[in-house]
Amino acid sequence: MDSHFGSVGDFQGYSAEEMSAMSSQEQVAIMVEWFNQQFEDPQNETPYNKDLGGYVYLWGGPFDASDQIQAEFSDAVDFDTMMLAVDRVQGDGTLEWAPTTGGDFYEHPEDDRVEAGEIVDGDGEWSPIIPDQAPVPPEPEARAEVIRRLDELEAIVQPLLDKFEAEAQAPPMMGHNNPPEELEIVQAVSRDEWR
Structure with missing residues (x-):
């Protein structure tokens, strides 16, 4: 079977003949699009550990753009064209990449234990996913x-x-504590003196 390059999800990618028939700009655009569908800046979803001062790549990574693009396209695209794609991908300054959740490089740790048969539904260590009814x-x-x-x-x-x-009493109402007595107005100076 022929190799295909740039496959993502259900899209099977391009054959070597299709890639070689494209212009350099088209090849760069395809490589950049493929990379952006597979990888993302770690600040988007990857947890950050303040104590260690870096991202914690729980789902795979960190990935290097140059390594990944060369691994995917080196049999179909020349090195200089791949480096143009790498430069465009790293243009914002991001050099370490995390996998996207929908990409082929995403590794969910719990999935691995289930697939390996380490976790069985209701095996005692883990409660059943579907409880017995x-x-x-x-x-x-x-x-x-x-x-x-x-x-x-x-x-x-x-x-x-x-x-x-x-035990409940009626809630207090306004004036419940009785107003204070009227105060006598003491005037130090009589009214006649003011005149």
Whole structure:
């Protein structure tokens, strides 16, 4: 089977003949598009550890643009053209890359343990993903059970409500603390003296 270059998801990529028939600018555009679909700046999704002063690449990486583009396209594109694509990808200053969640390089650690058979649904260490369900009782029995439980709950709550209402006092209203007595106005200077 012929090799294909730049495959992403369901897209199978381009054959070596198709790549060689393209202009250098078209090849660069395809490589940049492929890279951007596979990788992203780690600040987008990758956790950052302030204590260590760097990103924690939980899902793979860090990846180098030059290494990845050469690994994917070296059999179909010349080195100088690949370096043009690398320069365009790294133009914003990002030199270490993280995988995108939809890309082929994304490694989710829990998936690996499930695929390897280390984690089995409900194996004791992990609870089942789909819990065992009890048989569903007929509707009249289920309704009677719900009513019985509500009656039990009401029997527990009602004495508490009664006690609360008995101890509760009416909320204070405006003026409940009686206004202060009127003060005598003491005038140091009589009114006649002011005239």
